[in-house]
Amino acid sequence: MDLLHELTTVIRSQLEIAQKVLILTHQRPDGDAIGSLLGIGLALVDVGKDVQMVLSEGMPDNFRFLAGGDLIITNPSREVDYIIIVDSGDIERTDDALKNFREPDLVLDHHKTNTKFGKINLVEIDAVATAEILAESLPKFGLRITKPIADALLTGIITDTIGFRTTNMHPQALRITADLMEMGGNLIEIYYRTVVEQTYNSARYWGAGLSKLQMEDGLVWTTLLLNERRLAGYQFNDDADLIKILSAIDGAKIAVILTEQSEGYVKISWRLCGSSSTELDVSEIAQKYHGGGHKAAAGADVFGKLDEVLEIVISDTRLYMKQFIKQAELLR
Numbered sequence: 001m002d003l004l005h006e007l008t009t010v011i012r013s014q015l016e017i018a019q020k021v022l023i024l025t026h027q028r029p030d031g032d033a034i035g036s037l038l039g040i041g042l043a044l045v046d047v048g049k050d051v052q053m054v055l056s057e058g059m060p061d062n063f064r065f066l067a068g069g070d071l072i073i074t075n076p077s078r079e080v081d082y083i084i085i086v087d088s089g090d091i092e093r094t095d096d097a098l099k100n101f102r103e104p105d106l107v108l109d110h111h112k113t114n115t116k117f118g119k120i121n122l123v124e125i126d127a128v129a130t131a132e133i134l135a136e137s138l139p140k141f142g143l144r145i146t147k148p149i150a151d152a153l154l155t156g157i158i159t160d161t162i163g164f165r166t167t168n169m170h171p172q173a174l175r176i177t178a179d180l181m182e183m184g185g186n187l188i189e190i191y192y193r194t195v196v197e198q199t200y201n202s203a204r205y206w207g208a209g210l211s212k213l214q215m216e217d218g219l220v221w222t223t224l225l226l227n228e229r230r231l232a233g234y235q236f237n238d239d240a241d242l243i244k245i246l247s248a249i250d251g252a253k254i255a256v257i258l259t260e261q262s263e264g265y266v267k268i269s270w271r272l273c274g275s276s277s278t279e280l281d282v283s284e285i286a287q288k289y290h291g292g293g294h295k296a297a298a299g300a301d302v303f304g305k306l307d308e309v310l311e312i313v314i315s316d317t318r319l320y321m322k323q324f325i326k327q328a329e330l331l332r
Helices: 003-017 031-046 096-100 130-137 147-160 171-182 187-196 200-210 226-232 242-246 283-288 306-331
Strands: 020-024 050-053 082-086 106-109 120-123 214-216 219-224 254-260 265-272 297-303
Touching: 003 120, 020 031, 031 050, 031 082, 031 130, 031 147, 106 130, 130 147, 130 171, 147 171, 147 187, 171 187, 200 219, 200 226, 200 242, 219 242, 219 306, 242 254, 242 265, 254 306, 265 283, 265 306, 283 297, 283 306
Parallel strands: 020 050, 020 082, 082 106, 106 120, 219 254
Antiparallel strands: 214 219, 254 265, 265 297
8 A cells, every 4th residue: 555545545534534624724815725625625515524614814706606605704613623724835824713723634735845734744746736636635535526626626726827837737637627627617617717807906906016017037026015905996915816917928937026915014926937947946935935835836925114025035036046047057
């Protein structure tokens, strides 16, 4: 019996015994976080478990089309006997609701920087999304993938790969996508809603960032301010997926967005661009700021004034790129 099969068997046994399950993900959840949360949450609901799916900030409007979103709550309201964390690389980035509970029983994730903070950690860094891991694992856990679950998992895969175009894409991810479609997943609708469609307010917010766009030696970057978010009428504290626009700019290798937060924090997002070399790894930069992620996308939260943080982050990112180029030349 290989280690993965043995681990899967243990998880299946634990899920069969568990009755009251709490499921959490990371702060400022993206499509993979939400898709993975709903994917395993709905699967456990289907087998009669008492499940609490928690997003402290609530369900983002752009994902409300997913079935099961009405089951998501902002605060745990009942006792639990099993805790699952999906798509979170470390305990610090996990939803604040975890602070009121013990160590998680199970962590399901694909981030290279995962700190293995659960009692059991199923972490597969070659997966394009945590949703990909769940698509393969749910049947092994003795759980069915229904149409709503297939939609949720497709959402995770599509958003984390920006529509199958990140540098970590691999054939198995496409095979899993086809399987999820055969299970009823609506690829066309999900692709449009998560990759193409934008709200009017988010487009206005993009305008603020694009007006300050800078590019130099393969590095492209911009900033988003609190007052710009308010003026645009954008209600969330992320970059409204502007990073996916920056990552498509011709000639860019790494894109960076710094988004000003309340209470003196700055959210930093790094993304590999276009067909950048798969040897580049933005998670290595994020780790310097106690952040994390994977090769293609990473992030961190830093306390400080935006202008000062911007100067340091751009300098460090430039240095990383120069060191990478130098190492590549030495290996030729």
